[in-house]
Amino acid sequence: KQEVTQIPAALSVPEGENLVLNCSFTDSAIYNLQWFRQDPGKGLTSLLLIQSSQREQTSGRLNASLDKSSGRSTLYIAASQPGDSATYLCAHNNAGNMLTFGGGTRLMVKP
Amino acid sequence: NAGVTQTPKFRILKIGQSMTLQCTQDMNHNYMYWYRQDPGMGLKLIYYSVGAGITDKGEVPNGYNVSRSTTEDFPLRLELAAPSQTSVYFCATDRGTDTQYFGPGTRLTVL
Numbered sequence: 001k002q003e004v005t006q007i008p009a010a011l012s013v014p015e016g017e018n019l020v021l022n023c024s025f026t027d028s029a030i031y032n033l034q035w036f037r038q039d040p041g042k043g044l045t046s047l048l049l050i051q052s053s054q055r056e057q058t059s060g061r062l063n064a065s066l067d068k069s070s071g072r073s074t075l076y077i078a079a080s081q082p083g084d085s086a087t088y089l090c091a092h093n094n095a096g097n098m099l100t101f102g103g104g105t106r107l108m109v110k111p
Numbered sequence: 112n113a114g115v116t117q118t119p120k121f122r123i124l125k126i127g128q129s130m131t132l133q134c135t136q137d138m139n140h141n142y143m144y145w146y147r148q149d150p151g152m153g154l155k156l157i158y159y160s161v162g163a164g165i166t167d168k169g170e171v172p173n174g175y176n177v178s179r180s181t182t183e184d185f186p187l188r189l190e191l192a193a194p195s196q197t198s199v200y201f202c203a204t205d206r207g208t209d210t211q212y213f214g215p216g217t218r219l220t221v222l
Binding site: 004006034036041042043044045046049089091097098099100101102103104 | 115142144146151152153154155156159169170201203205207208209210211212213214215216
């Protein structure tokens with residue numbers, strides 16, 4: 001059974017710090033890996049999607065990497081801001097477009 | 112262009128009652144999904160549909176039913192509500208090959 005794990009479960013950093021969120025998965029048969037942001041009481045917003053043929057994707061201060069051989073993805077946030085405070089979820093897509101989600105990392109960026 | 116809309120936003124049910132959670136999308140996507148998210152956890156797939164008239168079970172289908180008579184609508188039915196179905200329910204849609212777009216969610220409590 002596919003499992004997706006996110007470490008740490010919660011993270012608190014001062015504003016301006018660079019940080020890395022980790023996502024690991026057990027199924028190496030991956031079609032793409034998706035990162036989402038979820039604000040309290042809200043739905044999910046897509047941040048980045050990395051196809052299995054890609055190593056990384058960038059959007060503004062966000063950079064996501066994918067290492068299929070080790071079953072890992074990381075989300076790098078540069079120069080964090082209080083507005084980045086949210087829960088970040090990664091999701092593994094096994095080509096049936098059935099996403100398996102990790103438990104999320106709850107990020108707090110303090111001013 | 113509303114994207115994905117869900118109704119109701121909140122609902123309290125008594126054990127044994129039934130209800131239908133509504134999901135409508137105006138993105139003309141063929142694929143639609145229902146997820147549940149328990150507190151502090153990631154999302155789990157309940158049911159999905161690859162087009163009108165076609166539905167299939169996800170990871171946690173027990174206690175739920177779906178139908179897909181049109182491209183736009185994908186309602187989720189709870190027949191005999193149980194406390195274990197207390198959760199936040201998200202509907203999502205995509206074109207089958209890329210990122211999923213989520214609705215704002217329905218927060219359901221079963222007492």
